[in-house]
Amino acid sequence: MKNSFRGRLSILGSLCLLAYLGISSFQKNEHQRWGQALLDSLTESQKHEASNALAGLQIDPELEITTFATEPMLKNPTNMDIDSKGRVWITEAFNYRPAIAGNPTNPAGDRIIILEDTNGDGKADKEKVFYQSPELNAPLGIAVLDSMVIVAQSPYIWRLYDDNHDDKADRKEIMFQGIGGEQHDHGAHAFTFGPDGKLYFNLGNEGKQLLDAKGKPVLDQDGDIIGPNKYKQGMVFRCNVDGSNVECLGQNFRNNFEVAVDSYGAIWQSDNDDDGNKGVRINSVFEHGNYGYTDEMTGEGWSVNRTNMESEIPLQHWHLNDPGVVPNLLQTGSGSPTGILVYEGQLLPAKFQNQIIHADAGPNVVRAYPTKAQGAGYTASIINLVEGVKDQWFRPADVTVAPDGSIFIADWYDPGVGGHQAGDQNKGRIYRIAPKNTPYLIKKLHLGSPMGAITALFNPNLATRYVGYKALQSFGEKATKDIAAVYQNEKNPRLKARLFWLLAQGPDGLSYIDKALTNPSVEWLMMAIRAMKTRPFDAWKAIAQRVVKDVDFQVKRELAIALHHVKNTEADAIWAALASQHGGGDRWYLEAIGIGADRLWDARLAAYLALKPADSPAFRDIIFRARTPLANAYLFQFLKEAKPLNEKLRYFRALDFIPGDEKSALLIQLINTHLKQDAAATLIAIRHLAPEYIQKNALARKTVIGLLPKSDVDEFTKLIEKYNLVELKPELMKIILGNKGGRQAAKSLYALAGGNDFINKTFAQGNNTVKRSIIDAIRWHGSKESIALLSQTMLNNKLELIVRKDAAKGIGNSYPAGEDFVLKALKDKQIPANLIPSVVESVSKAWRKGVRVEANTYLSATQSNTKTKHPALNDLINLKGVAKNGIKVFVEQCAMCHQINNEGIDFGPKLSEIGSKLSKEGMYLSILHPNAGIGFGYETFEITTKKGDVYQGIVTSKNETDIILKLPGGSIQNFKTSALKSVKQIDNSMMPDGLADGMSTTELTDLVEYLSTLKKK
Structure with a gap:
């Protein structure tokens, strides 16, 4: 019934x-x-049945959405491609993160399946398994290129071949490897066929390197190894179809999931912020550009303080005020973006044609981003295509164009968005979007003639374009006449552009390029430059010398980028002419100019200065962007001006990007001659001094010591540590004894040579007031030295009880060292009976519930670890909580690690819009099973120093010399990598396992009800 x-x-x-x-x-x-x-x-369960798949979706009113396939035909689709026959290819991820999520696995491995509509009713009625193997383990990318299928699954990118065309993989070979870790979501992603006949692909910020089939490092266009020594974080690439001639086209993205290339060769991509920071973005990829996820020079994370830091976190996230960072096209708030394309079909309404279409699984939406040129860059708006307004399980993982011009969406369909967990392994949907009453009909291709191949090349579907392109190449000279004839008469500029790329690569290619540069279309001019720069500079310098006078800054932008790493005096002159046309205020153009000068700033800037540019906002932009000591004189001229400090911040920041000691010497001179009466400017100038310069220059060291801002205790102590000013140990002790800022002062003192001995000596010689002040300052530090002093004090019967109790109450305040010491000492009966209550109190606020519970057992044998038994998940999600009561639960249980609208501790992911990202099911899973879904960037790391100190927390910034670890409670610990024994990631989440055990079911449901109200406004 x-x-x-x-x-x-x-x-x-x-x-x-x-x-x-x-x-x-x-x-x-x-x-x-x-x-x-x-x-x-x-019921909640019924809402998620396949028969109700469309009920919770809202489609653009001009379009219709239908289900092409649902479970049980497919499960957990991660990526999709559609072949020239209109068949949908899916990579499944049933075996996603079983070790973390605890989900069952299929020992036969994950699948690549082909879904086909054989009767033309718009529904898949035939399913084939193209490939299944235990080696196939949650793949994240697929590209169908005729009989070759490229599959991305970290740490591999594979090529699978269907040699006999029976829709079964006959062989598999490694294309690339060494990418990130097994099953890493931020590693290898999908491939895309470009109009130039090349493949485009990307690696997320755990990709880190690219190795060939034999395990050797792949070299980039400069002959350099593709790896962390040259490139930072996520990268985007171009290569030949066989994997040769790899070029790195951009870097410093976060989790860039897929790349889209239009018929003119323009590249578009998206990536996202560290969870909860509202920084999802869409980018126009300037070739060789830096996109600012981490500090370009140091590799430090975005949250590390810097001069001229942006005012809002979503902007800070991408270092947008730093010289050398390409602007974002659009920031869309919170999300988990995945598939992206440029829709060049004509079936959808005009507002979607030739626009970016993008799937964002976080806010349950597929959107279009109509773009408009603005100067050398772009602006964009947002049009929703389909949205899971009433179904937060809608998780669009990919979006693809079919041969008929309709749009297909692969829906992961889950209460969460991956992030190392799958809440439902068995569901998955494929949707088709088209104008109402449009049947799914695929025309048969005729690839036996050049004209038939051209028809295929004109198709909006990339797999169809590929077979057309490949056929035209195979015809060779036989096809040239037909290609040229169609090219001459074709009116659609995007279709004509696809033929241009073929002709530009032929023997008369330069003449086609030269003629294309007379086209009035800006897109055509940019495309011609992109094709032109694939040839040696001598072949196109005359063209460049003519184009440099073009009035459109989009064209100038492409020409500036084309000069990247072209070492030639004539190239210097062209660059200088382009730089002299910068009018100021167009950051896109400035960054293109900077890309064109990379590694060549000395010669480029000298050529620009030889033109004797007048002082102007444009001139100051160029100096701000320069990377050569030649810019120092001008920067310091700007810094000496009698202008407000906030107008000078960008020039102080620019100094960080200029090599050499000259800037530090000039800063000392600036401090002594112009800034002495300006404390704020003096402090900023001091921050930009190179520590190594201070160490080797006694006069500079003396100047810094004399100008340290004693009134700003936190800054004072940090600068002492940064510049290793060991002579100021007594000053740090004064701060400790003054009971204001002692925690940071103690940290800095321990970091200095001889600091531990100085603390111990002062403690031994001091009275009770001195001793208690030192205890209060060091109790958070968690080093062997600090714990040893606290332990010795606690156990020293010669000291007064009030001092011993202070030590006992503070010994467990550090995580994890102090907490672990307390449990071991209690277990080993090393704590005097009269001090056990104080020692237990020291861990009473430990974020690990197990520590608190175990410590409490030493107070009374009657106390036990009581757990709240909550209903099953299916029953929980049907319970209705009270949102206003959930606020109190959040404050008591969650605010020590999470923020909502800047309230709470900034440690774990921000939750201000969590209701837009996770359904109630997803929230319950995250709370009840925190180790099953650890957000990327919030993994737990254990750091062991060479002294044996152990710390656990979240790595917020890491470079070759420094690591910054954020500890529970939001405190920060800085480490020099030279002082570390090991840094390892551990499986457990920083969110306490068993958090829900300390809540009643009412409190848990109230909390989830409240979190569900936190949605994007």
């Missing part, structure tokens, strides 16, 4: 939806209410 009722509800939902799709606006509103009423009448 129950199953029959559910079936009737599902059928009724389908009928309501059908009725809704072609009725008047009044009727539409009525049916929306009926549809909502139906949805509300279903």
Whole structure:
């Protein structure tokens, strides 16, 4: 009976939806209410049945969405491609993160499946398994290129071949390897076929390197190894179809999941912020550009303080005020972006044509981003294509164009968005979007003639374009006449552009390029330059000398980028002419100019200065962007001006990007001659001195010591540590004894040579007031030295009890060293009976519940570790909590590690918009099983120093010399890598396992109810 009722509800939902799709606006509103009423009448489980798949989705009113395939035909789709026959290829990830999530696995391995509609009704009715193997383990990318299928699955990128065309993989070979870790979401991603006949692909910020099939490092376009010594974080690449001639086209992204290339060769990509910081972005990829996820010079994370830091976290996230960072096209808030394309079909309405279309699984939406040129860059707006308004399980993992011009969406369909967990392994949907009443019909290709191949090349589907391109190449000279004839007469500029790339690569290619540069279309001029720069500079310098006078800054931008690493005096002159045309204020153009001068700044800037540019905002932009000591004189001229400090910050920051000691010498001179009366400017100048310069220059050292800002205790102590000013140990002790800022002062003192001995000596010689002040300052430090002093004090019967109790109350305040010491000492009965309550109190606020519970057992044998037994997840999600009561639960249980609208401790992911990202099911999973879904960037790292100190926390910044670790409670610990024994990632989340055990079921449901209200406004 129950199953029959559910079936009737599902059928009724389908009928309501059908009725809704072609009725008047009044009727539409009525049916929306009926549809909502139906949805509300279903249980949570029924809402997620495949028969109700469309009920929670909202589609653009000019379009229709239908289900092409659902479970059980497929499960957990991560990526998708559509071949020239209109068949949908899916990579599945049933075996996603089983070790962490605890989910069951299929020992046969994950699958690549082909879904086909054989009867033309728009529904897949045939399924084939192209490949399944235990080696296939949650792949994240697929590209179908005729009989070759490229599959990305960290640490490998594979090529699978269907040699006999039976839709079964006959062989598999490694294309690239050494990418990130096994199953890493931030590693290898999908490949895309470009109009130039090359492949484009990307690696997320755990990719780190690229090795060839034999395990040897792949070299980039400069002959350099592709790896962390040259490139930072996520990267985007171009290569030949066989994997040769790899070029790195951009770097310093976070988790760039897929790349899109339009017919003109323009490149578009998206990536996202560290969770909760509202920094998802869309980018126009300037070749060889830096996109600012970490500090370009130091590799430090975005949250590390810097001069001229942006005012808002979403902007800070990408170092947008730093010279050398390409601007973002658009920032869309919180999310987990995945698939992206440029829609060059004509089936969808005009507002979607030739626009970026993008899937973001976080806010459950597929969007278009119409772009407009603005100076040398772009602006963009947002149009939603389809949104999971009433179904937060809608997780669009990919979006692809079919041969008929319709759009297909692969839906991971899950309460969460990956992030190392799958809440539902068995569901997955494929949707088709097209104008209403548009059948899914695929025309047969005729690749036996050049004209048939050209028709294929003109298709909006990339797999179809590939077979057309490949066929035209195979025809050779036989096809040239037909290509040239169609090229001459074709009116659609994007279709014509695809033929241009073929002709530009031929023997008369330069003449086609030269002629294309007379086209009035800006897109054509940019495309011609992109094709031109693939040839040696001598072949196109005359063209460049002519184009440099072009009036459109989009074209100048491409020419500036084309000069990247072209070492030639004539190239210097062209660059200088381009730089002299910068009008100021166009950051896109400035960054293109900077890309064109990379590694060549001495010669480039000298050529520019030889033109005797007048002082102007544009001139100051160029100096701000320069990377050569030649810029120092001008920067310091700007810094000496009688202008507000906030107008000088960018020039102080620019100094960080200029090599050599000259800037530090000039800073000392500036401090002594112009800044002595300006404490704020003096402090900023001191911050930009190179520590190594201070160490080797006694006069500079004396100057710094004399000007340290004693009134700003935190800054004072940090600068002493930064510049290793060992002679100021007594000053740090004064701060400790003054009981204000002692925690930071103690940290800095321990970091100095001889600091531990100085602390111990002062403690031994001091009275009770001195001793208690030192205890209060060191109790958080968690080093062997600090714990040893606290332990010795606690156990020293010759000291007064009040001092010993202070030590006992502080000994467990550090994590994890102090907490672990307490448990061991209690277990080994090393604590005097009268001090056990004080020692237990020291861990009473430990974030690990197990520590608190175990310590409490030493107070009373009657106390026990009581757990709250909550209902099963399926029952929890049907309970209704009280949101306003959940606020109190958040403050008591979560605010020590999370922020909502800047309230709480900045440690774990921010939760201000968590209701837009996770369904209730996803929230319960995260709270009940924190180790099953650890957000990238919030993994637990254990750091062991050479002295034996152990720390656990979140690495917020890491470079060759320094690591910054954020500890529970939001405190920061800085380490020199030279002082470390090991740095290792551990499996457990920093979120305490068993957090929910300390809540009643009412408190848990109230908390989730409250978190569900936190949505993007």
